[in-house]
Amino acid sequence: MSQNRNKLIELFIGNSSNVVIHKVLGKATDNLDTHSRYEKEVQNSLKKALKYRNIINPINEKLNEKDVNYIKNKIIRNVKSELTSRIIKGYKNVNLTLIETFVEEFLKQSKII
Structure with missing residues (x-):
């Protein structure tokens, strides 16, 4: 059961990271078409x-405190890494200071904290 639980936690972290990434990217764009695509991705990843x-x-x-801290820190690392690579690729107006706020908001929404 422990291996399955760890795998599920990693899948949760991956989808959670995707939610936060696309929320930040949605804030960075003025294009409504692009924003709606980001919002659709947020909804799909949120459901998963x-x-x-x-x-x-x-x-x-x-969840126990150890799991909560692990999940929170890993989501923040994943999101920072992905957004940094997208900034290098040329994405504009990406505000990295929103990451922790969106992670906290998401973890409360999913009742992790």
Whole structure:
């Protein structure tokens, strides 16, 4: 069970990171078409992340502090890494200071914290 749980946590982290990445990118663009694509990606990843969250631990129960810290730190690292690489590729107006705010917001929404 532990290996499956670890795999589910990693899948949750991946989809959660994708949610935060696309929220930040959505804030960076003025183009409505691009913004709507980012928003659609946020919704798809959010649905998957919440599904994994429910499998990892019942939604009414809190995760232990060790798991919460691991998840939060890994999401922040993943998002910073991906957004930095996109900035290098030429993306404009990407505000890296929004990352921690969006991660906190997402973790509260998914009842991790």
